[in-house]
Amino acid sequence: MNSLRFTLVGVFLAVLVFILNLAFDLDLFEILIGLLQRSESFELDELLLVLVVLLPFVVVDLIRYRLRLRKQKDRIQLHQAMMFAVHHTQNNFLNQMQYFRMIAEENSRFDPDVIALFDEVIRDAHEQIRALGEIETIDEDAIKTAVLPK
Numbered sequence: 787m788n789s790l791r792f793t794l795v796g797v798f799l800a801v802l803v804f805i806l807n808l809a810f811d812l813d814l815f816e817i818l819i820g821l822l823q824r825s826e827s828f829e830l831d832e833l834l835l836v837l838v839v840l841l842p843f844v845v846v847d848l849i850r851y852r853l854r855l856r857k858q859k860d861r862i863q864l865h866q867a868m869m870f871a872v873h874h875t876q877n878n879f880l881n882q883m884q885y886f887r888m889i890a891e892e893n894s895r896f897d898p899d900v901i902a903l904f905d906e907v908i909r910d911a912h913e914q915i916r917a918l919g920e921i922e923t924i925d926e927d928a929i930k931t932a933v934l935p936k
Contacts, residue, residue: 861924869919876915883908 807814822834887904890896917932 858924865921865924869915872915873919876911880908880912 803814806812825834883904887901890901890904914933918929921928921932
Protein backbone atom coordinates (compact mmCIF):
# COMPACT_ATOMS: atom_id res chain seq x y z
CA MET A 787 0.00 0.00 0.00
CA ASN A 788 2.89 2.37 0.78
CA SER A 789 4.26 1.96 -2.75
CA LEU A 790 0.96 3.25 -4.20
CA ARG A 791 0.64 6.24 -1.88
CA PHE A 792 1.09 8.88 -4.62
CA THR A 793 -1.30 7.07 -6.93
CA LEU A 794 -3.90 7.01 -4.18
CA VAL A 795 -3.40 10.72 -3.51
CA GLY A 796 -3.74 11.38 -7.25
CA VAL A 797 -6.93 9.33 -7.48
CA PHE A 798 -8.37 11.14 -4.44
CA LEU A 799 -7.56 14.56 -5.90
CA ALA A 800 -8.94 13.60 -9.32
CA VAL A 801 -12.21 12.39 -7.79
CA LEU A 802 -12.39 15.53 -5.62
CA VAL A 803 -11.89 17.78 -8.66
CA PHE A 804 -14.49 15.79 -10.60
CA ILE A 805 -17.05 16.06 -7.79
CA LEU A 806 -16.40 19.79 -7.31
CA ASN A 807 -16.68 20.28 -11.06
CA LEU A 808 -20.09 18.58 -11.09
CA ALA A 809 -21.34 20.15 -7.88
CA PHE A 810 -20.49 23.75 -8.76
CA ASP A 811 -20.87 23.40 -12.53
CA LEU A 812 -17.30 24.52 -13.07
CA ASP A 813 -15.51 24.08 -16.31
CA LEU A 814 -11.97 23.83 -14.97
CA PHE A 815 -10.43 23.06 -18.35
CA GLU A 816 -11.92 26.21 -19.85
CA ILE A 817 -10.66 28.20 -16.84
CA LEU A 818 -7.18 26.79 -17.40
CA ILE A 819 -7.29 27.70 -21.11
CA GLY A 820 -8.46 31.21 -20.19
CA LEU A 821 -5.57 31.61 -17.73
CA LEU A 822 -3.10 30.50 -20.39
CA GLN A 823 -4.54 32.97 -22.91
CA ARG A 824 -4.32 35.83 -20.40
CA SER A 825 -0.74 34.86 -19.52
CA GLU A 826 0.23 35.16 -23.20
CA SER A 827 0.96 38.85 -22.71
CA PHE A 828 3.52 37.96 -20.03
CA GLU A 829 5.03 35.11 -22.08
CA LEU A 830 4.30 32.72 -19.21
CA ASP A 831 3.00 30.04 -21.52
CA GLU A 832 6.54 29.36 -22.79
CA LEU A 833 7.74 29.07 -19.20
CA LEU A 834 4.85 26.73 -18.43
CA LEU A 835 5.76 24.56 -21.42
CA VAL A 836 9.37 24.36 -20.20
CA LEU A 837 8.17 23.36 -16.72
CA VAL A 838 5.77 20.73 -18.12
CA VAL A 839 8.62 19.20 -20.14
CA LEU A 840 11.15 19.42 -17.31
CA LEU A 841 8.98 18.27 -14.40
CA PRO A 842 8.64 14.55 -15.34
CA PHE A 843 12.41 14.22 -15.69
CA VAL A 844 13.03 15.88 -12.33
CA VAL A 845 10.44 13.62 -10.68
CA VAL A 846 12.01 10.49 -12.20
CA ASP A 847 15.47 11.56 -11.02
CA LEU A 848 14.17 12.23 -7.52
CA ILE A 849 12.50 8.82 -7.40
CA ARG A 850 15.67 7.10 -8.62
CA TYR A 851 17.74 9.02 -6.04
CA ARG A 852 15.42 7.94 -3.22
CA LEU A 853 15.64 4.32 -4.38
CA ARG A 854 19.45 4.48 -4.40
CA LEU A 855 19.42 5.96 -0.88
CA ARG A 856 17.07 3.22 0.32
CA LYS A 857 19.28 0.51 -1.18
CA GLN A 858 22.38 2.05 0.41
CA LYS A 859 20.61 2.23 3.77
CA ASP A 860 19.61 -1.44 3.46
CA ARG A 861 23.21 -2.37 2.63
CA ILE A 862 24.49 -0.48 5.65
CA GLN A 863 21.96 -2.17 7.94
CA LEU A 864 22.92 -5.58 6.57
CA HIS A 865 26.62 -4.78 6.98
CA GLN A 866 26.07 -3.63 10.57
CA ALA A 867 24.14 -6.80 11.42
CA MET A 868 26.88 -8.92 9.86
CA MET A 869 29.55 -7.00 11.77
CA PHE A 870 27.67 -7.52 15.02
CA ALA A 871 27.70 -11.27 14.37
CA VAL A 872 31.41 -11.17 13.44
CA HIS A 873 32.28 -9.20 16.60
CA HIS A 874 30.31 -11.64 18.72
CA THR A 875 32.06 -14.64 17.14
CA GLN A 876 35.46 -12.98 17.39
CA ASN A 877 34.98 -12.08 21.06
CA ASN A 878 34.03 -15.67 21.86
CA PHE A 879 37.12 -16.88 20.01
CA LEU A 880 39.39 -14.34 21.75
CA ASN A 881 38.05 -15.31 25.17
CA GLN A 882 38.83 -18.94 24.44
CA MET A 883 42.30 -18.00 23.15
CA GLN A 884 42.98 -16.08 26.37
CA TYR A 885 42.39 -19.33 28.26
CA PHE A 886 44.96 -21.10 26.07
CA ARG A 887 47.37 -18.19 26.60
CA MET A 888 47.03 -18.49 30.39
CA ILE A 889 47.78 -22.23 30.15
CA ALA A 890 50.84 -21.50 27.95
CA GLU A 891 52.14 -18.90 30.42
CA GLU A 892 51.84 -21.39 33.28
CA ASN A 893 53.87 -23.92 31.33
CA SER A 894 57.54 -22.97 31.68
CA ARG A 895 58.51 -25.00 28.59
CA PHE A 896 56.40 -22.79 26.31
CA ASP A 897 58.51 -20.32 24.31
CA PRO A 898 57.77 -16.65 25.33
CA ASP A 899 58.35 -15.54 21.72
CA VAL A 900 55.49 -17.77 20.62
CA ILE A 901 53.24 -16.19 23.26
CA ALA A 902 54.23 -12.72 21.98
CA LEU A 903 53.47 -13.82 18.39
CA PHE A 904 50.16 -15.23 19.60
CA ASP A 905 49.30 -11.83 21.17
CA GLU A 906 50.24 -10.04 17.93
CA VAL A 907 48.05 -12.33 15.83
CA ILE A 908 45.11 -11.69 18.16
CA ARG A 909 45.72 -7.92 18.01
CA ASP A 910 45.88 -7.98 14.20
CA ALA A 911 42.64 -9.97 13.94
CA HIS A 912 40.97 -7.57 16.34
CA GLU A 913 42.14 -4.52 14.33
CA GLN A 914 40.94 -6.01 11.03
CA ILE A 915 37.48 -6.75 12.44
CA ARG A 916 37.34 -3.24 13.95
CA ALA A 917 38.33 -1.71 10.58
CA LEU A 918 35.60 -3.74 8.84
CA GLY A 919 33.06 -2.43 11.31
CA GLU A 920 34.03 1.18 10.61
CA ILE A 921 33.59 1.04 6.83
CA GLU A 922 31.30 3.86 5.72
CA THR A 923 31.07 3.12 1.99
CA ILE A 924 30.19 -0.52 1.57
CA ASP A 925 31.84 -1.85 -1.56
CA GLU A 926 34.35 -4.54 -2.45
CA ASP A 927 37.39 -2.25 -2.52
CA ALA A 928 36.64 -0.74 0.89
CA ILE A 929 36.27 -4.18 2.45
CA LYS A 930 39.51 -5.45 0.89
CA THR A 931 41.36 -2.32 2.00
CA ALA A 932 40.10 -2.70 5.57
CA VAL A 933 41.59 -6.19 5.97
CA LEU A 934 44.92 -5.58 4.21
CA PRO A 935 47.92 -5.91 6.53
CA LYS A 936 49.17 -2.56 7.76
